[in-house]
Amino acid sequence: EWYNTYNIRRGSATLKFLASGSPTIQARNYWDDAYGTFEGLAYSNVSRREEKKDIEIYEKSALDLIEDTPVYSYRYNSDLSMEPKRVGLIYDEAPMEIMQFTGGIDVYGMASLMWKAIQELNHEINLLKGAV
Incomplete structure (x- = not known):
């Protein structure tokens, strides 16, 4: 309004x-x-x-997406060479699940994938312990 x-x-x-x-x-x-x-x-x-709409359980492996996406240290073109390097992803190499159409990375989507990866790791740990 x-x-x-x-x-x-x-x-x-x-x-x-x-x-x-x-x-x-x-x-x-x-x-x-x-x-x-x-x-x-x-x-x-x-x-x-x-x-929200079109809600579905995300079935892909978050661990695979994370494993296949390199993390870089870098400076923006506008950063001074004496400034510490930043750490992050390169948009062109990021999984489609976390790309924003504006050319940025969706931090909420990235955090949600990390949440799912922790769930996957916890499941693997429980399998190794014989708890599942």
Whole structure:
């Protein structure tokens, strides 16, 4: 509802202040079709069942995806050479499951895959212990 919002735009980024429901601030892209939500001091993704559709259990092996994706140390072109290197993935080599159409990595999707990988490792540990 446009009348319950206040926007601040700088270049290709917009901060959108939503007044409906609980107060929310969103950082949105230029086209206003992708955003991250800030609640307090934490970053949060909408994750309620009623906000989602086409819900299915993810059956692929998260361990295989993680195993097949290299992690690099690097600097951005704008970083100074004296700054410490960053650690992360290269978008072009990331699994499709965590790619955002804007060219970034979906950190919530990445954390969810790590969660599933821990479940897979725990299952393997229990098999080795003879508990399953």
